[in-house]
Amino acid sequence: MHAPRQQEILVFSPKCSKKSLIQFRDRRKRLRTPVEGEFEIEVCDPSPRRVTATMTELRSHGFNILYSGAPLPAGSEFRFDAGAIRGKARLMWSRRLDEQNESGCVVLPE
Numbered sequence: 001m002h003a004p005r006q007q008e009i010l011v012f013s014p015k016c017s018k019k020s021l022i023q024f025r026d027r028r029k030r031l032r033t034p035v036e037g038e039f040e041i042e043v044c045d046p047s048p049r050r051v052t053a054t055m056t057e058l059r060s061h062g063f064n065i066l067y068s069g070a071p072l073p074a075g076s077e078f079r080f081d082a083g084a085i086r087g088k089a090r091l092m093w094s095r096r097l098d099e100q101n102e103s104g105c106v107v108l109p110e
Contacts, residue, residue, distance in 0.1 A: 039082040043072060055082055062106040071101045
């Protein structure tokens with residue numbers, strides 16, 4: 001098991017004009033590996049479409065992606081082929097990040 005990472009965040013409080021630097025401990029238990037690779041996902045529901053995505057983080061049970069266009073709803077299932085890993089996944093969460101969508105995905109058994 002790896003030691004928890006310490007991170008610092010610069011916080012702006014609306015109640016005061018001062019900036020505060022706080023530290024927090026990353027409590028996630030699974031190792032996350034930053035990656036970068038572009039691939040296509042094929043979404044079936046609600047309407048079939050292909051989306052070009054960039055994988056940004058890889059975990060033992062899933063991965064995070066960035067993509068442009070209309071956001072995919074949580075629960076969407078899709079097929080993917082990212083070279084070393086391929087199969088079926090479910091989108092668990094999404095958020096808007098700058099001009100793109102970021103989503104967390106879990107790999108499903110075949």
